[in-house]
Amino acid sequence: MPQRLKLIVAYDGTSFSGWQSQASGNTIQDHLERAFKDVTGQQVRVHGAGRTDAGVHALAQCAHVDLPDRGLPTARWLSALNALLPPEIRVLQCRTTGPKFHARFSATGKVYKYRVWNAPILPPFERNRAWHVTAPLDKARIDATAQRFVGTHNFAGFAANRGTPVESSIRTIRTLGVRRAGALLTFEFDGDGFLYKMVRLIVGSLVRCGTGKESLVEIVTRLRSGEAHRARFVAPAEGLFLLRVRY
Amino acid sequence: MPQRLKLIVAYDGTSFSGWQSQASGNTIQDHLERAFKDVTGQQVRVHGAGRTDAGVHALAQCAHVDLPDRGLPTARWLSALNALLPPEIRVLQCRTTGPKFHARFSATGKVYKYRVWNAPILPPFERNRAWHVTAPLDKARIDATAQRFVGTHNFAGFAANRGTPVESSIRTIRTLGVRRAGALLTFEFDGDGFLYKMVRLIVGSLVRCGTGKESLVEIVTRLRSGEAHRARFVAPAEGLFLLRVRY
Numbered sequence: 001m002p003q004r005l006k007l008i009v010a011y012d013g014t015s016f017s018g019w020q021s022q023a024s025g026n027t028i029q030d031h032l033e034r035a036f037k038d039v040t041g042q043q044v045r046v047h048g049a050g051r052t053d054a055g056v057h058a059l060a061q062c063a064h065v066d067l068p069d070r071g072l073p074t075a076r077w078l079s080a081l082n083a084l085l086p087p088e089i090r091v092l093q094c095r096t097t098g099p100k101f102h103a104r105f106s107a108t109g110k111v112y113k114y115r116v117w118n119a120p121i122l123p124p125f126e127r128n129r130a131w132h133v134t135a136p137l138d139k140a141r142i143d144a145t146a147q148r149f150v151g152t153h154n155f156a157g158f159a160a161n162r163g164t165p166v167e168s169s170i171r172t173i174r175t176l177g178v179r180r181a182g183a184l185l186t187f188e189f190d191g192d193g194f195l196y197k198m199v200r201l202i203v204g205s206l207v208r209c210g211t212g213k214e215s216l217v218e219i220v221t222r223l224r225s226g227e228a229h230r231a232r233f234v235a236p237a238e239g240l241f242l243l244r245v246r247y
Numbered sequence: 248m249p250q251r252l253k254l255i256v257a258y259d260g261t262s263f264s265g266w267q268s269q270a271s272g273n274t275i276q277d278h279l280e281r282a283f284k285d286v287t288g289q290q291v292r293v294h295g296a297g298r299t300d301a302g303v304h305a306l307a308q309c310a311h312v313d314l315p316d317r318g319l320p321t322a323r324w325l326s327a328l329n330a331l332l333p334p335e336i337r338v339l340q341c342r343t344t345g346p347k348f349h350a351r352f353s354a355t356g357k358v359y360k361y362r363v364w365n366a367p368i369l370p371p372f373e374r375n376r377a378w379h380v381t382a383p384l385d386k387a388r389i390d391a392t393a394q395r396f397v398g399t400h401n402f403a404g405f406a407a408n409r410g411t412p413v414e415s416s417i418r419t420i421r422t423l424g425v426r427r428a429g430a431l432l433t434f435e436f437d438g439d440g441f442l443y444k445m446v447r448l449i450v451g452s453l454v455r456c457g458t459g460k461e462s463l464v465e466i467v468t469r470l471r472s473g474e475a476h477r478a479r480f481v482a483p484a485e486g487l488f489l490l491r492v493r494y
Contacts, residue, residue, distance in 0.1 A: 010370055010371050010372075011371055012371035012372060012374070057371075057372075059370075078368075079367075082368060087369070087371065087374050088371045088374065089371065090368050090369065090370060090371055091368075092368060092370075120326075121325075121329060121337050121338075121339060122334070122337065123257055123306075123337060123339075124257050124258055124259035124304075124334065124335045124336065124337055125257075125259060125304075125376075127259070127334050127335065129372075
């Protein structure tokens, strides 16, 4: 009997070419699909809640997969998959779910964290886990600007073109928390959905605001315009973590 | 005029062959000495507070170096060294010090942390940063045994032979803190000095105690005997962090 499995997956994105399957075969989706194929002998499609770019991390990405026939009892999939996957990818949960659950279309929101290390020296253990910004950042200024992104907006000015047309660039950011703990500055985005590179484009602008290179007025004008801009400042992938997918 | 520099160095030990210089050239000491040579044109010797093994990390190793003549103003060494070193090694501080200061012989103590991840699945971000122990550990049992190590003992039963004779295997552990936060179990050792592999041998026994494979009485008997034992359980290098050197 066919079954649909729901997976919670964590990965260190450093050495992968992102989530979505590529000819190279070195994406999270490719590794998961190969692990399923190794057990079932069949090519299956793993559907993620969203694609993450090369270098982006996840603490709890969500995915589903339909297995044509029961390769293993559900309880054994977790250890079977982790035995086959590289250690940078771990399946944290694996459960059967109903046919109505879809990792992408059932999602009601996502939570992302972006980490910035704001000090002259990047400690070895922050490498590939944070964006290293040496210029001093004004946290109060950043936070004031960040709060203008909260709410429902047309985020066209903070989205990259993926090649595929998006029906609408209107999204809602429920909260955007900005916190500083020593040299670590974190941005936590909770929203109903995010356009391509939206989090990294917003963080890129907020950091420019924190160094005084861009003003609150310039950034808010760009947000309100609802138009794509050529001058874009994309924060690097290594600081971005998908924390949670809401259903 | 010759000058002595005191360095505070952090490193992710994963991809290095430990602290001490080797023919391979891939040790922390080798990388530091090459960086000094690149600037001064002269071969210098970097003296560490202690050697760490391959895979062991440091948040604040201490070292000193005598520079035959002033290659750079002191204030510029920090950025010069970090520009030449691999990103897994960072010099956090660099100051001139008097000729009486010796990184190893002036040290009055060291603080080490050992991290154990005690859960069925090792998260990707704990890879190379913790010992993955899947069997459930009894924290109360471990802590009771750990406290027997505090004080002044002959630690011969918890030391590996380095090839070089040690005058005395008597050391003092001031405190040994055992903490659990979710799946993470940490051991923090504060002592006047540690024999070769002493922290990893004590943690190895404490974890065996936590799984019930060894009893408090067996471990304390071994400690009190002051004799080397053949059966030794060395916790792996990747969980060990040198936190601080006391002067």
